[in-house]
Amino acid sequence: MRSPRLPEQPPPGPTRPSFWRSPLRGPWLASILGSALLPLIVVSAVTGFLSQASYNPGLGHNSVLPGGGLGWDVFTFSWPTDPPWLYAFTQGLHVICGIAAIPLLLAKLWSVMPKLFEWPPLRSLAHLLERASLALLVGGSLFVFFTGLLNVQLYYPWSFNFVPSHYYAAIVFLAALALHVGLKLPSVRRAFRDRGILRPLRADLEHTAPEPYEEGTTAPLEPRAPTMSRRTMLGTVGVASLGVGLMAVGQVVGGPLRGLAWLTPRGRVGDGPNGFPVNKTAAARGILPAETGTAWRLALDGGSQLRLSREDLLAMPQHTYDLPIACVEGWSTTQSWTGVRLRDLAARAGLADPDRVLVESLQKSGAFRRVTLSSKQIADDRSLLALRVNGVDLSPDHGFPARIVVPAAPGVHCTKWVGSMSFERA
Amino acid sequence: MTRFRAAYGASPLHLLAVIASFAIAAYGFLRITESPSPASTLIYFAAAVVAHDLLAFPFYSALNLVAGRALAAPGRERATNLGVAPLNYVRVPFILSGIAFLLFFPLILGLGSERYEDSTGYGVGVFLNRWLLLCGVLFAASALLYAIRLRLAASGEGD
Numbered sequence: 001m002r003s004p005r006l007p008e009q010p011p012p013g014p015t016r017p018s019f020w021r022s023p024l025r026g027p028w029l030a031s032i033l034g035s036a037l038l039p040l041i042v043v044s045a046v047t048g049f050l051s052q053a054s055y056n057p058g059l060g061h062n063s064v065l066p067g068g069g070l071g072w073d074v075f076t077f078s079w080p081t082d083p084p085w086l087y088a089f090t091q092g093l094h095v096i097c098g099i100a101a102i103p104l105l106l107a108k109l110w111s112v113m114p115k116l117f118e119w120p121p122l123r124s125l126a127h128l129l130e131r132a133s134l135a136l137l138v139g140g141s142l143f144v145f146f147t148g149l150l151n152v153q154l155y156y157p158w159s160f161n162f163v164p165s166h167y168y169a170a171i172v173f174l175a176a177l178a179l180h181v182g183l184k185l186p187s188v189r190r191a192f193r194d195r196g197i198l199r200p201l202r203a204d205l206e207h208t209a210p211e212p213y214e215e216g217t218t219a220p221l222e223p224r225a226p227t228m229s230r231r232t233m234l235g236t237v238g239v240a241s242l243g244v245g246l247m248a249v250g251q252v253v254g255g256p257l258r259g260l261a262w263l264t265p266r267g268r269v270g271d272g273p274n275g276f277p278v279n280k281t282a283a284a285r286g287i288l289p290a291e292t293g294t295a296w297r298l299a300l301d302g303g304s305q306l307r308l309s310r311e312d313l314l315a316m317p318q319h320t321y322d323l324p325i326a327c328v329e330g331w332s333t334t335q336s337w338t339g340v341r342l343r344d345l346a347a348r349a350g351l352a353d354p355d356r357v358l359v360e361s362l363q364k365s366g367a368f369r370r371v372t373l374s375s376k377q378i379a380d381d382r383s384l385l386a387l388r389v390n391g392v393d394l395s396p397d398h399g400f401p402a403r404i405v406v407p408a409a410p411g412v413h414c415t416k417w418v419g420s421m422s423f424e425r426a
Numbered sequence: 427m428t429r430f431r432a433a434y435g436a437s438p439l440h441l442l443a444v445i446a447s448f449a450i451a452a453y454g455f456l457r458i459t460e461s462p463s464p465a466s467t468l469i470y471f472a473a474a475v476v477a478h479d480l481l482a483f484p485f486y487s488a489l490n491l492v493a494g495r496a497l498a499a500p501g502r503e504r505a506t507n508l509g510v511a512p513l514n515y516v517r518v519p520f521i522l523s524g525i526a527f528l529l530f531f532p533l534i535l536g537l538g539s540e541r542y543e544d545s546t547g548y549g550v551g552v553f554l555n556r557w558l559l560l561c562g563v564l565f566a567a568s569a570l571l572y573a574i575r576l577r578l579a580a581s582g583e584g585d
Contacts, residue, residue: 066460103525109478116479124435129444135475136451142474149529154545155538160467164458169471171454179447183440227494227513236518240525262556263530268548277546284544397547 010119017213020114023223024230026211027191028200030218032234033108034188038181040101045174047094051328052167054079054087054410059356060372062413064163081380084407085334088326091410092252095330098148099264100245105141107237114218130183133176140173152329153265187217201231251331266331273390274398276333279325279411282396285363287417289396292362296401298385302349302423310401313387316340316348321382327411337405339386342378346423354378354423359404362419368412373404378423382407385418486524493517510579515572519564526560 010016057063058076080086115134122128147158147166156162195211203209208230210223250260251267261267266277282292297307318338326332346354357378360370377383383406387394394400399416406414430438458467497513532538533553542550 066457099529102529106525110483113479113483125433126435126440126444129441129448133444133447133451138478139471139475142478143471146474150532153530153532153538154541155532156541157537158466158470160470164460165467168454168457169467171457172451175447175450175454179443182443227511228517232514232518236521240522243522244526244529262560263526263533263553265533265542265546268546268552270547280545281547 006120008120014114014117015119017114017215017221019117020218020220021222021224023208023210023220023226024228024233025111025114026219027187027217028195028211029230030108030111031188031191032197032200033104033111033237034181034184036238037101037104037108040097040104041177044094044097044101045170047090047097048167048170050090051087051094051410053077054090054408055413056372056374056377059374060358061370062372064367065167066164078374078376079408081377081383081407081409084321084323084382085326085332086408087410088252088324088332088334091326091328092249092330092332095148095152096245096248096252098145099248100241102145102149103237103240103244105145107233109138112218118216133179136172137176137180140169140176144170144173154329201234203229203231205229205232248330254333261331264331265329266327269333273392274395276325276335276398277331278397279327279329280363280366280416282400282417285366285417287362287396292396292401292417298402298418299420300345300349300423301420302346302351302354304350306349308348310387313340313385313402316344318387319381319384321384321405321407323382323405323407325405325411325414332411336390337384337386338388338391339384339402339405341381342373342383342385342404342406343381345385345421346378349421349423351423351425355426356424358420358422358424359415359418360420361415362417368415371404371413371415373406373409373413377406377409380407385421490517493520510572510575512572515568515575519561519568522564523557523561526557530557 013019052065053076055062055064056079057065083089122131144166147162147169150156151162151166205226205228208226208228210226211217211219213219213221244263246260247262247264247267250257250262251264258267258269269275269277294309297309298313300306300308317340319341320336320338322334322336324332324334342357346352346357353375355375357373358370359373361368363369373383384404385402386399386405387402389398394403399418402418403416404414404418434441455468493516494513497511497516527534530553533542533550534557536550536554539550542548
């Protein structure tokens, strides 16, 4: 199905093989970069789908996807509370691997750029379909990685809703990636068989030879003399990937490692027991001191309806646990929380084994101003309505007078400035 | 089978895999269209390809070419560089600080600073300083390595 209007010979410019002169490009380079990139993408994808599951999207208004998001692609199992660092781990991996993948992705795109201009542009129906899928692959990878990256920096230069676009674009991207991996596997195996998996890394600049030219591959027809060995090139990409990856690690692990978060957004902590990182300040959420002062009451509903003051809550049995707050943006912080068990509150409200609880915040805006927690989350001993942290009262930014802390739940489900809790049976 | 290959350009297995992939991709796109502003999502999808393939790639390739012409030739200025090409000692720290900028430019340039301050309680001003410091360290380390290489080359010539 060669188009009759296109000349047999490519026009001058990037469509000619002689245009591409880097001596480093070739099937081996593309294969090694692809092989390094793939595991990072797989981990990011799996942890991304798990993050959706962690919201217990089947409960109440928890789903952040349109129409409830309960398609075949959304897990609907009840998210566990053990180990308590589960979400810090999975979401930390999601952001770490996503950030670390970007330098490798850019290098991979560089290594295969001649393919964009291959001649003739369309050889057959199969070729047309494959190239259309590659457009989805390239567009999808850039879209998914960069929207995620800008989201963690709280910068939104677009008008679409981040979560569904990031989530469903990832499905488009992964569909194209699965096809790409399947179609390219033979070339990768051949490149590794011909050149060895790591053998080309042994060559210094003097011994860096181009991969042999073969029509239809990215190996150069007229290579320039090398100015960089493959190991220097891949080493630079590897250092970039490792460097930005470690910056992402620092804001998950915290403690002395938080200093690694040099350019990632959550590298700073303040002084004192309430100095750990905040997501949304009280001022930003319009929480007024008058609402949280002595007039504050927790509206509790579970058959009987109660209004409890902070003193009433402090008079109930208090429990202390070290638990992480783990944000979807890939940072976390473990603190020592003290407060009332959620199941004690359920019993106080007259419902011993509730199926869920609707928690509502005093905040008037924000997608997570109300959240539904599962029976499993309520039943866990460590699930608290926390009143104090690290031995002192919660600060206004950390949710004074009371906030939820649930092990392994995403941070936005640890509602701050709690105004009401309704325990319910299904 | 050979007739199929002649007409289609690949094996039937290829076609099945392509159809499966497009079906799932179409599902993803369909779900995006249920979100509040689907058209803009799709435009950004295409814009990402154009921005990378037709703007960023030619731009950094041109930079690399210019740097190569200016700094690569080890023989031309033997008197000053002793046969040690300075190119990679410029290129490597440039690539690393460039990648750091590309990844964290919103914080470095203070874009969306209001939202950042509302969320974290901190200002964004620190990130420009931190990035500049990173550039300083990378280029200084590279300069040091280059100086050492020059020194070694010079002492080698003296032998």
